Amino acid sequence: MDVDAYMLDVGRRARAASRALARAGTREKNLALEATAQAILDADDALRAANREDLERARSRGIASALVDRLELTPARVAAMAEGLREIAALPDPVGEVSELRYRPSGIQVGRMRVPLGVIGIVYESRPNVTADAAGLCLKAGNATILRGGSESIRSNLAIARCVAEGLGHAGLPVDAVQVVETTDRAAVGALVGMDEHVDVIVPRGGKSLIERISREATIPVIKHLDGVCHVYIDDRADLGKAQEIAYNAKAQRFGTCNTMETLLVAREVAGEVLPPLGARFEEARVELRGCPETRAILPGCRAASEEDWDTEYLAPVLSVRVVSDLDEAMDHISAHGSQHTDAIVTEDGSRARRFLAEVDSSSVMVNASTRFADGFEYGLGAEIGISTDKLHARGPVGLEGLTSQKFIVLGDGHVRT
Numbered sequence: 001m002d003v004d005a006y007m008l009d010v011g012r013r014a015r016a017a018s019r020a021l022a023r024a025g026t027r028e029k030n031l032a033l034e035a036t037a038q039a040i041l042d043a044d045d046a047l048r049a050a051n052r053e054d055l056e057r058a059r060s061r062g063i064a065s066a067l068v069d070r071l072e073l074t075p076a077r078v079a080a081m082a083e084g085l086r087e088i089a090a091l092p093d094p095v096g097e098v099s100e101l102r103y104r105p106s107g108i109q110v111g112r113m114r115v116p117l118g119v120i121g122i123v124y125e126s127r128p129n130v131t132a133d134a135a136g137l138c139l140k141a142g143n144a145t146i147l148r149g150g151s152e153s154i155r156s157n158l159a160i161a162r163c164v165a166e167g168l169g170h171a172g173l174p175v176d177a178v179q180v181v182e183t184t185d186r187a188a189v190g191a192l193v194g195m196d197e198h199v200d201v202i203v204p205r206g207g208k209s210l211i212e213r214i215s216r217e218a219t220i221p222v223i224k225h226l227d228g229v230c231h232v233y234i235d236d237r238a239d240l241g242k243a244q245e246i247a248y249n250a251k252a253q254r255f256g257t258c259n260t261m262e263t264l265l266v267a268r269e270v271a272g273e274v275l276p277p278l279g280a281r282f283e284e285a286r287v288e289l290r291g292c293p294e295t296r297a298i299l300p301g302c303r304a305a306s307e308e309d310w311d312t313e314y315l316a317p318v319l320s321v322r323v324v325s326d327l328d329e330a331m332d333h334i335s336a337h338g339s340q341h342t343d344a345i346v347t348e349d350g351s352r353a354r355r356f357l358a359e360v361d362s363s364s365v366m367v368n369a370s371t372r373f374a375d376g377f378e379y380g381l382g383a384e385i386g387i388s389t390d391k392l393h394a395r396g397p398v399g400l401e402g403l404t405s406q407k408f409i410v411l412g413d414g415h416v417r418t
Helices: 003-023 026-042 044-060 065-071 075-090 129-140 151-170 187-192 208-217 240-252 268-284 293-298 327-337 350-359
Strands: 098-103 109-116 119-124 144-148 178-180 201-205 230-234 261-267 288-291 318-324 342-346 364-367 404-411
Touching (some): 003 109, 003 119, 003 144, 003 187, 026 044, 026 075, 026 129, 026 151, 044 065, 044 075, 044 151, 065 151, 075 129, 098 404, 119 129, 119 187, 129 144, 129 178, 144 187, 151 178, 201 208, 230 327, 240 261, 240 268, 240 342, 261 327, 268 293, 268 318, 288 293, 293 318, 318 327, 327 342, 327 350, 342 350, 350 364
Parallel strands (some): 119 201, 144 178, 230 261, 230 342, 261 318, 288 318, 342 364
Antiparallel strands (some): 109 404
């Protein structure tokens, strides 16, 4: 295959489809989403058969268990893909929304209209459900999308793409509106991120090395986050029952996600009370603890944490634990070692909660809740195309609004400037 020629053809077809999508109404887009959801449910056996082939190949290549978990399509995850598409269909359509329309002294009216970005390229690893989520979000926001999944999930992604094509066809929309790159050649990524003429935005989802490569090579704007070094701080005014449940859930509910807690910070005044029961629960869950000297004095079985541990996104059953003096030291640690993804405080002190919300500079900041809630579905976005820790255009889970832009519109009646 001539990868450059193939990708250029994909880009041209996506650009043509994006113009058709820009004309599509909410009814047609929702019809395509509903039809795709049903096609996914109807194809459950075929999807999981394709996924089993991917899983067997991944295990034979020695891929880490946490990444294999992300790759697997269980019956619940297949159902969740369909549910996510229906949630997106139920959301208000942002495209065409006019805001801030007002008269100027000249007599013209000036406002803003929300419009699609155009063509969005998405590069991702492992999770095949991203294929459905990304396709659905881009479609509802009026964008064509080019999806390039990892080689480990190629069979699953192509099987899901067939369901999407069925849904688009049912609604009379161009099937080229969602294209899954059919080659696993890494050169396809390089071609995609340089197609300025045909692609408007790139969204990478995957490991740090992938995102660093995309950020370095792309000549197109990138919506991204590099790391998910997420923290939970247990304040000395926390309800310790809540604190245990939140900290345990933030780490042990799933290990291989970007919103999983990687460092637990505990106020010195309550460390002796809260760490022993938490340590026992983590031991039962086979989570390896790496702690500061004060943590190790309380939990003798804890390994010593290195400086590198405080900056590490494990994506595995490993947790760094540090005892801090107070809220200020906790926030200093987060500022020095966090990745501006998701950080949480557990406290019953309202003023400390407000300080944490105001001063912690992350895309999601939480009070008395698990970091695992940092997710488009949980935020009511229907699904997410990714998490952005950038400060321009989109920040946090990127849903429909993050996949659109605004342009100025001017309404006049023969007005001329004097």
